[in-house]
Amino acid sequence: MTAVRFRGWLCLLLVCCLPTQLLAQPQPQPLHLYTEEYPPINFSLNGQPTGLATEMVRAIMRRTGQNAPISLVPWARGYQLALTRPNTGLFVTMRTPERERLFKWVGPLTRNVTSFYALRSSGLSIDRLEQAREADEIAVPRDWYSHQRLLAEGFSNLTPVTGPSQVVSMLKRGRVKLMVLDNLSLSALLVQGDIRAEEVQLLFTLMYSDSYIAFSAQTDAALIRLWQRELDGMKADGSFAAIYRKWLPHEPLPDRVEP
Known part of the structure; x- marks a missing residue:
């Protein structure tokens, strides 16, 4: 038996010996983030997403060690994806009574x-x-x-x-x-x-109304708690206020975000 054939046989044997439960366990879906053209809160500049909320979301990801892509799409498409796809976030989304049970929420970002x-x-x-x-x-x-x-x-x-x-x-x-x-x-x-x-x-x-990051209902609750904790941390340490004043210098900060 050649060395190549032996290695192939050994790999097959190892896979066959793995517990059935481990083989059947679904892999966690990667995080997807969507936004729309809604300046100055979120919009595209030279083909790249930017704006107040986009900076907030990227700051949260830096603090959590995550790196998810942000795609700019028409609102109706992003809304449908956030309704149906696990581990999907849409920003900014107004939190209204009609939407309350449809999503998991991180925010608020603006009033x-x-x-x-x-x-x-x-x-x-x-x-x-x-x-x-x-x-x-x-x-x-x-x-x-x-x-x-x-x-x-x-x-x-x-x-x-x-x-x-x-x-x-x-x-x-x-x-x-x-x-x-x-x-x-x-x-x-x-x-x-x-x-x-x-x-x-x-x-x-x-x-x-208050705007939030809306995550699909199937998104892991631990991720929601983590993102909310980091956003609250930004409001406490002044980094939230710095981003807000950069994009909306003449608008008052939302309630309860002063450092």
Whole structure:
């Protein structure tokens, strides 16, 4: 028997001698992270993910010794992956009653105020949901928390689009007269959409919400505890505040994160 054949036979013998339970044991799935174009919280720069939440997530991974890829995808796709794939995280995700049992949560990262907006030149005067429900088409990002909330409120005049930048584009082109977005992303999105801030009018506020990293329900609970502990540590040692002020220098820190 040649040396090569002997080594092959020996490897086969060792595998056959392993306990059946060990051979059948599934290998843990690697961690996958997804985000979307939502400046300045998370977005792409020169093809790479960046932004406030992206820096937070990378800092947590450094502290935990992990190194998972971060993929930028349309929100609806990332949301579906986080719903169905084990060890999958999606950020940032607004934590709402409708989503509470669908995910495991690490956060909060930001506090957002979501409102109805229109161009001042439209002359619209809407200050409550009942009026908005009877208005012309309203642009919202597909499967966002705001889209889900308005559907639950009985809105049938929604125009869901791929992401927040498309919402602004539709408003600028006159495709819609109303849009629903949040305060933290509005300024960056208006710059991208070539709309001056003074051209846009806040009509009324829809909701307040906190953003989190949402992990699929099948994700190991130990990973959730580890990430939450490290995020809490960042809030205690001031590193959270440093990242937040870098990206949102004119916004107050969320409650209970001051070092």
